[in-house]
Amino acid sequence: MPVAELGPVVLDCPDPRALARFYADVLGGTVEGEGDWVDLRLPGGRALAFQAAPGFVPPKWPAPDDSQQFHLDLDVKDLDAAEKAVLELGARPLDAEDRTGTFRVYADPAGHPFCLCAC
Template sequence: MRRPRLPDPAALARFYQALLGGEINRPDRWTLDADWMTLHPPGGPVLAFQRAADHRPPRWPDPDHPQQLHLDLGVPDLDAAERDALAAGARLLDPGPPGRGWRVYADPAGHPFCLVRQASA
């Protein structure tokens, strides 16, 4: 019998910290342990990562293995952000055609997210 993959909340928190910055497990209203981690990005919402014993990684864009969340992260330089995301452990899922302003990636637990080029002000 194949053992299910359990996403590591600490690894996911560190992955998103590498992309967004912020503080992991800031003492506040959250109960924190090895199964529940938080990331407090600067000026943004708190992200929480919980271990799921029966975790089935999404297979984007397959609806039989649906997304459990999807973040669109605005970035000023898509190529630089891609290098950072890949170095942090992301996988490129859809580079899109040349010149498209967004690309799709998977985080280490398989959740898809997009890096989206921000419009110049």
């Protein structure tokens, strides 16, 4: 019997509502809340949460001497179309050297790394 169930994944950021809106535009779902804590309720019952972090410093990627702490893998059917969409929403590529594989790495507007993965 498990001890716990996984709750929402929580991302520290400077502007919780803005980052929740970015991920809602990427993943769908409903943004709920204001202020220092905002939830994104995703289709299927999953959730992401965004917490205000004064003095937030985004992780560095790639940086062998600094941890990226975590990243999200987002499955997509068409890498090129998904890339175009996330760039228009404010993401920036982190792996500009390699565009031929089955995944691509980006930073969200607050600097958290995430991958688009061909499924």
